Amino acid sequence: xxxxxxxxxxxxxxxxxxxxxxxxxxxxxxxxxxxxxxxxxxxxxxxxxxxxxxxxxxxxxxxxxxxxxxxxxxxxxxxxxxxxxxxxxxxxxxxxxxxxxxxxxxxxxxxxxxxxxxxxxxxxxxxxxxxxxxxxxxxxxxxxxxxxxxxxxxxxxxxxxxxxxxxxxxxxxxxxxxxxxxxxxxxxxxxxxxxxxxxxxx
Amino acid sequence: xxxxxxxxxxxxxxxxxxxxxxxxxxxxxxxxxxxxxxxxxxxxxxxxxxxxxxxxxxxxxxxxxxxxxxxxxxxxxxxxxxxxxxxxxxxxxxxxxxxxxxxxxxxxxxxxxxxxxxxxxxxxxxxxxxxxxxxxxxxxxxxxxxxxxxxxxxxxxxxxxxxxxxxxxxxxxxxxxxxxxxxxxxxxxxxxxxxxxxxxxxxxxxxxxxxxxxxxxxxxxxxxxxxxxxxxxxxxxxxxxxxxxxxxxxxxxxxxxxxxxxxxxxxxxxxxxxxxxxxxxxxxxxxxxxxxxxxxxxxxxxxxxxxxxxxxxxxxxxxxxxxxxxxxxxxxxxxxxxxxxxxxxxxxxxxxxxxxxxxxxxxxxxxxxxxxxxxxxxxxxxxxxxxxxxxxxxxxxxxxxxxxxxxxxxxxxxxxxxxxxxxxxxxxxxxxxxxxxxxx
Numbered sequence: 001x002x003x004x005x006x007x008x009x010x011x012x013x014x015x016x017x018x019x020x021x022x023x024x025x026x027x028x029x030x031x032x033x034x035x036x037x038x039x040x041x042x043x044x045x046x047x048x049x050x051x052x053x054x055x056x057x058x059x060x061x062x063x064x065x066x067x068x069x070x071x072x073x074x075x076x077x078x079x080x081x082x083x084x085x086x087x088x089x090x091x092x093x094x095x096x097x098x099x100x101x102x103x104x105x106x107x108x109x110x111x112x113x114x115x116x117x118x119x120x121x122x123x124x125x126x127x128x129x130x131x132x133x134x135x136x137x138x139x140x141x142x143x144x145x146x147x148x149x150x151x152x153x154x155x156x157x158x159x160x161x162x163x164x165x166x167x168x169x170x171x172x173x174x175x176x177x178x179x180x181x182x183x184x185x186x187x188x189x190x191x192x193x194x195x196x197x198x199x200x201x202x
Numbered sequence: 203x204x205x206x207x208x209x210x211x212x213x214x215x216x217x218x219x220x221x222x223x224x225x226x227x228x229x230x231x232x233x234x235x236x237x238x239x240x241x242x243x244x245x246x247x248x249x250x251x252x253x254x255x256x257x258x259x260x261x262x263x264x265x266x267x268x269x270x271x272x273x274x275x276x277x278x279x280x281x282x283x284x285x286x287x288x289x290x291x292x293x294x295x296x297x298x299x300x301x302x303x304x305x306x307x308x309x310x311x312x313x314x315x316x317x318x319x320x321x322x323x324x325x326x327x328x329x330x331x332x333x334x335x336x337x338x339x340x341x342x343x344x345x346x347x348x349x350x351x352x353x354x355x356x357x358x359x360x361x362x363x364x365x366x367x368x369x370x371x372x373x374x375x376x377x378x379x380x381x382x383x384x385x386x387x388x389x390x391x392x393x394x395x396x397x398x399x400x401x402x403x404x405x406x407x408x409x410x411x412x413x414x415x416x417x418x419x420x421x422x423x424x425x426x427x428x429x430x431x432x433x434x435x436x437x438x439x440x441x442x443x444x445x446x447x448x449x450x451x452x453x454x455x456x457x458x459x460x461x462x463x464x465x466x467x468x469x470x471x472x473x474x475x476x477x478x479x480x481x482x483x484x485x486x487x488x489x490x491x492x493x494x495x496x497x498x499x500x501x502x503x504x505x506x507x508x509x510x511x512x513x514x515x516x517x518x519x520x521x522x523x524x525x526x527x528x529x530x531x532x533x534x535x536x537x538x539x540x541x542x543x544x545x546x547x548x549x550x551x552x553x554x555x556x557x558x559x560x561x562x563x564x565x566x567x568x569x570x571x572x573x574x575x576x577x578x579x580x581x582x583x584x585x586x587x588x589x590x591x592x593x594x595x596x597x598x599x600x601x602x603x604x605x606x607x608x609x610x611x612x613x614x615x616x617x618x619x620x621x622x623x624x625x626x627x628x629x630x631x632x633x634x635x636x637x638x639x640x641x642x
Contacts, residue, residue, distance in 0.1 A: 153601040186269045
């Protein structure tokens with residue numbers, strides 16, 4: 001990997017400014033800490049009766065997603081990937097605004113097949129600098145995180161946001177190539193880097 | 203597509219799921235050229251051999267590859283023995299041999315939990331690092347007699363596809379390292395292979411290779427979106443054509459069979475042109491399309507092509523071929539098309555991809571009345587044809603992507619012995635391999 005830091009002074013967002021589900025009724029079960037904070041604010045009666053169970057089971061299985069049909073929305077996707085660390089900085093992709101909530105979309109994969117349960121999660125990533133060679137690694141980290149966390153009916157589409165990178169087409173093609181991604185998952189060195197990025201995802 | 207016929211005249215019916223399925227992704231299933239067996243390439247580093255007679259697992263080849271097995275191909279024209287070439291993400295190709303003694307009544311005695319390799323492999327050169335894959339002791343009846351023959355080492359990164367030439371003399375392998383290697387099987391009893399050529403013209407991963415059904419002519423598809431045709435000229439292998447048209451990675455290529463399709467039933471004009479053109483090429487791509495390519499007949503090329511029609515590239519030898527896109531098949535896939543198979547018996551084409559669909563197409567002759575209405579069609583020297591979608595199956599493997607499709611001779615008890623029936627075999631991300639009948 002690059003020995004020299006490519007962007008030594010990135011813009012970092014205040015954690016308080018990052019999008020969360022606070023105030024929303026369908027609380028992300030992936031974020032135990034936040035739920036515990038909430039629990040101290042609200043009396044237990046404010047929750048539906050099965051909530052504590054759900055919370056408990058989610059903290060048991062680290063990857064969270066059960067086969068049971070749970071509505072998965074953009075905020076949940078954001079929560080899954082915003083805590084990934086940048087490969088260069090000990091800062092999360094959310095705080096660096098590499099991923100942001102408006103750049104996440106969930107759509108039916110096959111709109112012409114109404115009964116298809118396939119959903120495509122599209123994530124546009126914005127590298128901190130336009131020539132960042134680590135864009136591929138960041139994209140791969142996002143893809144790996146989502147593929148490991150989401151049920152198999154989700155297709156993951158990770159791209160570089162238009163205009164934010166000098167070789168976006170190249171990176172996009174690589175990230176969309178199933179075979180290359182599969183081979184990358186068997187590459188020990190690369191997976192070491194990815195694992196380090198995902199360490200901060202609970 | 204003018205007036206797509208309704209309803210589709212073919213029905214895809216599930217016949218069987220190969221059992222037990224792999225627990226990990228399966229990439230490809232290669233039907234044996236002679237025997238009713240297939241080889242399925244698995245992400246768990248193994249190759250699974252299944253019967254097409256009872257759809258059960260016969261054996262599992264393990265220990266040879268250190269990463270996912272991506273591709274496999276059976277050597278043709280071998281008698282008394284089966285020879286399988288495999289290609290893996292570990293950058294090597296392997297050659298495996300086994301004496302033919304699977305019988306039709308063969309029932310695998312092993313349980314799914316006892317699929318580990320022949321203990322002998324642990325000591326073979328196939329497994330330089332035995333700690334990576336320790337073969338279990340085989341105390342039960344041992345029906346695994348797959349012998350590791352040789353490891354073909356040369357590629358720098360993942361091997362994506364392997365293919366034997368029609369004669370079985372040459373093996374082509376291709377890789378993410380952008381190269382295609384051609385190896386000659388010396389057949390000297392010592393499992394020696396000689397590197398005949400290394401072609402590096404592709405500008406991206408070479409995803410697939412396939413041989414001409416009779417000649418020593420190779421076609422390849424790549425991450426650089428091109429298809430290239432390769433031949434040998436005076437001991438030197440080189441590119442004779444570069445086919446552009448796809449707007450994405452070319453995931454699959456295949457040659458047409460020698461005498462199939464709509465050309466044979468009719469005695470009308472155009473047969474000569476077809477014969478001169480030779481078998482066509484079919485390709486499928488990340489751009490969601492399936493395309494058919496035809497070679498310009500060699501004879502008359504100089505007279506037919508005016509100066510304006512000549513491509514502006516330098517043509518150093520008379521070996522260069524001019525290939526044209528003949529047809530884009532009806533666009534049915536919503537996502538990348540990973541594999542296409544052109545039946546050498548019926549001429550039917552099947553395609554599969556990331557959208558989980560199986561699509562079957564049939565080439566039909568356009569009748570004369572229609573030709574007269576469309577002057578563009580009648581200008582062609584060939585009898586005009588059109589491709590019609592004759593079957594579509596959504597979610598053939600549930601929610602999973604389908605990585606490969608192949609035609610194979612039907613071999614189960616339910617077949618009609620008076621006919622040479624074919625089945626379709628699809629291979630998916632969840633490790634399942636399904637067998638389908640395609641009937642009118």
